[in-house]
Amino acid sequence: MSNPDYEMPWRAPYEAYSMLAWVASAGLCFAIAHFGSLPSGPFYYVSAFALAMAGYQSVLAVRHMKIKRNLCGKELTFMDIEDLHKKVTQPKGIFKDNLWIGKGFEWGQKHAQRVYEITKRSMEEDIDKQVEKKFGKEKAKKMMGKSWIHGVEPDEQDLSIPVEHLSLHTVVFGTTGAGKTRLLDLIVAQAIFRDEAVIIIDPKGDKELMLNAFRACKIAGKPEAFMTFNPAYPEQSVRIDPMKNWNRSTELASRVKELITSDSENDPFAQFSWMAINNIVQGLIETGTRPNFRRLRQYIEGGPAKLLARALSNHFDDCVPNWRTALASKLQKAKDGEAETRILVSFYRNHVQDKHRKQSLDGLCKMFDHDRTHMSKMVASLEPILNQLTSGELGDLLSPDEEDIHDIRPITDSSRIINSGQVVVVGLDSLSDSTVGSAIGSIFLADLTAVAGDRYNYPVGNRPVNVIVDEAAEVINKPLISLMNKGRGAGFRVTICSQTYPDFIARLGDESKARQVIGNANNLIGLRTKDDQTQEFISNPMGETIIRQIMHTQNTNAIDNANPTSFSGGYGERLIETEMPLFSPAMLGNLPNLEYIASFSGGRIRKGRLPIITSDIDVSLDDQVWMTEREG
Structure with missing residues (x-):
């Protein structure tokens, strides 16, 4: 049956058989014309016609x-990072205003049809033999996945998406070794070549991703832009103050509260901890002191007496002349700092509060009066977090002291990173300490969200900011959700990676919250993943398509049972159509390394394969500009 709506590419090569027949016909006619006694003209014409038909059939056969x-399938593709830089910086190249994501094609109905025909006919075994023949048995055994998924389309082209679509955010799913890091290499390198700010939050601290980002900075002519933060390598890390940027002072208390493990939003212990932190933050601001984790820990563990005394003294200096003279005798009789603070609190409440009241001082006074034993119980979940963020080298990295002349490591923050177009790789060292790593990642994301809010309110010369979060389920929090919700207007382009969709459910404790996160990403890229729920989550939005197949029918009918020769029969073929997934969920578990299926904003489905970025440039973290300048 010949039907223009039905394609069966895996049949025998009938065009080749037809070509051979036409060639034989041409040869026979030529022989008759040349050696026979009949008129040669017609045979030459028929021979030429046969050769033309043979040529046409050969094209179809090929x-x-x-x-x-x-x-x-194809072997792994390698691309030199210098070549990528040339492509991105070409004035009129496709890479200029687009993100290049490898080679591939747009996946459609015909590809789903071809996959169906392969699986229906159990062709995998024959294909495996061809793979062994092409690549060798040893190499074929090491190859992962099914090469024929990408091979159903022989014509590849460069795949890219407009960089503007990246502001709609991207989510990447892929199991270990599937190619997430190589995809991030592409995204990060091209962002650096476009002179954009890049912030990479990597729980594992992948060294190759870090060094490739450094190489890209060198090739782009701005090696000084590269910096790294990693508790595992404090001597090679810059110091970052994640509490420096805020729009409202209450944000700082909320950032720390988000780190407290709580069963509900209204957990009284978490709420009390928020109040305690907020009171201390208000007191630090009153004294002109920048809040950081070390100072928060100091006044949470030791009590707010000293801070309150300084804050009240500053307030009295502003609004109560000669207060020091009035309290001199009482302060001289005070035995310790607690007693001095009580005198100041009493003076504030009796003589100052009515006319010169300050809410920030009221809260701190109330905290000072609170029973210390009860206070310790209420902030019991807060103290371990502050201890984790301030212990050892981590305390110097997250609570930098600008007056410490002996520590020459640069100090930066999210706002400076973004405005200067820096490239910072934040390694969380979660393999060594997942609790502290998760806390660091969450704090950094909260700081970025504050900067995004400021950029949204005052959009002056906002350069694009690429935020890359690997293993995002380990650090995801409300600020990251807010960043994805509202970050587009502030120029933020968020890319989050995870191994499975249930990772987000387990982290957030609710599937609806997990869907809220993923729903903010218009671009979805799926590499090989073995989790059923993740496979369906990636495949379902791609929709369904029509699969066509030929149904064969035959029948016999006896007209007269008494007469064995009296019967009729029939044979027929019918084209039927069935709805099936455009890209089957099960195929996501069979994708080879570095191959992906993607649904981009606008509903376009792309099947692609990624190159491995290579470079002859030898770099190490000791080559960071600030470190070489120090040695010089």
Whole structure:
């Protein structure tokens, strides 16, 4: 049956058989014309016609066999990072205003049809033999996945998406070794070549991703822009103050409260901890002192007496002349700092509060009066977090002291990183300490969200900011959700990666919250993943398509049972259509390394494969500009 709506590319190469028949016909006619006694003219014409038909059939045969040969797949592709830089910086190249994401094609109905025909006919075994023949048995055994998924389309092209679409955010799913890091190499390198700010939050601290970002900075001519933060390598890390940027002072208390493990939003212990932190933050601001984790820990553990005394003294200096003279005798009789603070609190409440009241001082006074034993119980969940963020080298990294002349490591913050177009790789060292790593990642994300809010309110010369979060389920929090919700207007482009969709459910404790996170990403890229729920989550938005197949029917009918020769029969073929997923969820578990299926904003489905970025440039973290300048 010949039907223009039905394609069966995996049949025998009938075009080749037809070509051979036409060639034989041409040869026979030529022989008759040349050696026979009949008039030669007609035979020459028929011979020429046969050769023309043979040529036409050969074209069809080559096209048909090309599709079948392509099922063996392709070897891994390597691309030098210098070549990528040239492509991105070409004035009129496709890479200029687009993110290049490898080679591939747009996945459609015909590809789903071809996959169906392969699986229906159990062709995998034959394809595996062809793969062994092409690559060798040893190499074929090491190859992962099914090469024919990408091979159903023989014609590849460069795949890219407009960089403006990245502001709609991207989520990447892929199991270990599937190619997430190589994809991030592409995204990060091209962002650096476009002179954009890049912030990478990597719980594992992938060294190759870090060094490739450094190489990209060197090639782009701005090696000084690269910096790294990693508690595992404090001597090679810059110091970052994640509490420096805020729009409202209450944000700082909320950032720390988010780190407290709580069963509900209204947990009284978490709420009390928020109030305690907020009171201390208000007191630090009153004294002109920048809040940081070390200072918070100091006054949470030791009590707010000293801070309150300084804050009240500053307030009295502003609004109560000669207060020191009035209290001199009482202060001289005070035995310790607690007693001095009580005298100041009493003076504030009796003589100052009515006319010169300050809410920030009221809260701190109330905290000072609170029973210390009860206070310790209420902030019991807060103290371990502050201890984790201030212990050892981590305290110097997250609570930098600008007056410490002996520590020459640069101090930066999210706002400076973004405005200067810096490239910072934040390694969380979660493999060594997942609790502290998760806390650091969450705090950094909260700081970025504050900067995004400021940029949104005052959008003056906002350069694009690429925020890359690997293993995002380990650090995801409300600020990251807010960043994805509202970050587009502030120029933020968020890319989050995870191994499975249930990772987000487990972290957030609710599937609806997990869907809220993923729903903020218009671009979805799926590499190989083995989790059923993740496979369905990636496949379902791609929708369904029509699969066509030929149904064969035959029948016999006896007209007269008494007469064995009296019967009729029939044979027929019918084209039927069935709805099936455009890209089957099960195929996501069979994708080879570095291959992906993606649904981009606008509903376009792309099947692609990624290159491995290579470079001859030898770099190490000791080559950071600030470190070489120090040695010089």
